[in-house]
Amino acid sequence: MDLSAARSSDENPTPTTAIKGAARQQLVKVGAAGLSLEGVARDGGLAVTEVEAVFPHRDDLLTALVIDAYDASATAMEQADRAAGDAGASAGARLLAVTRALRQWAFENPGEFTLIYGSPVPDYHAPQDTVPAASRTPAVLAGIVRSGLEGGELTPPRRAVPGPPLLLPAAVELFGGVPEAPFSDIIERGMVLWSNLIGLLVFQVFSRTHDSVRDEAAFFDYAVAVAAESIGLVVSPGESSD
Template sequence: MAEVVMSRRERLRVETAQEIKATALRLLAQGGPDAIALRAIAREMGMTAGAVYGYYATRDELISTLIADVYTAVVDRLEAARDAVSADDPGARIVAWGEAVREWAVERPAEFRLIYGDPVPGYRPPPGGPAVEAELRACTGLVGLAAAVWPRRSDRAEDSGFEWTDFAPELVAHVRSDFPDLPPAGLALALRMWGRMHGLVALEVYGHLRPQSADPAKLFRAEMHDVIRELGFRPPVG
């Protein structure tokens, strides 16, 4: 297949679109969700507001693009961490996924806040679109971890009583397509695992954990080891 070569104008447009997104994330880190505004981005970049609108027609379009990019980048990172561990050790894969979540969140707190924290005032996500697809991909990856350990949970009484109607229809459609043998309780397990991962990470990112813990990474790892012990697996060594 012949290589597609972009024209100079096309390259400049791609580079400018990337700079707009990078500027938006920098403003988010400095001033929180309220700081994301196309006019503010234009000022930072020395452009006219009209020029920025030529790349993103609305602020919500830009935010949706940012969310999709962040989700895609973080899921790439989580999947790489998971796949670096043998599929024969699903417990260790859960730990690897969780620790990758924390490492990313600590390195990129503004991005964590964008998709898991502070809502952007007035933002109305469009139905469907790349942001929704990227979020579903993240959920599906987590469900895959739960599916790998599900055989050890299938006879637990506390896992009974869940129905597909307990969950968002779009997520259910993805899960039932990718994991046809997983019951509703398997999806519940995935969300409960995510709650255990997210809780300590959010406390650390928002500055509520460091005053109480000199080593949040050690605390988080202990939590992940506790999760997989409850699932019937031995924590990884080291």
């Protein structure tokens, strides 16, 4: 690799890179609702026309940031899962590794975390283009649950929750089909796990637990372990995937 070329690239980012970098600063300073092309241009030392040449409308820029945030957070999880899997970790240890990776990403990128998991931006409706990136996070969790199921690592639920089928075909497809009893509602349980994870991260990133627990990282591990019980997966708080 030509290091001098790499340094030159870092020092002279492309207009798109510079715009996105300035926009991420805006997310932290004013939030997604306050994002404007004028503010991005000002923070990036660019003319508004330069920004508009790449992103004609604010929503175009928001969509790009949303996709980047989903992709970056999912990449962190995928890398953690790959490392844990290469180390021969159990499904429970893999789950702990990927949730920790998502937590670390969220704390390192609070503006982007808030963009995708915080309050909706008024008058902005994420287009279909964001769906593939948004699907990567649940896909990581689904892969771990599926692996645990196929490897005999899941404990059958104590009781089935009665009710009609609740799943859309896309959710079933993402998991690879509906398993047979006693795990026939494992996809619904996995979605509850996913919801609990995001809610827990919202609490921690927005400082809703700092005045209630002594060790927020340890509490995070504990909460993941409790949530994992609903799908019959054993997670040991404090466990290492190495």
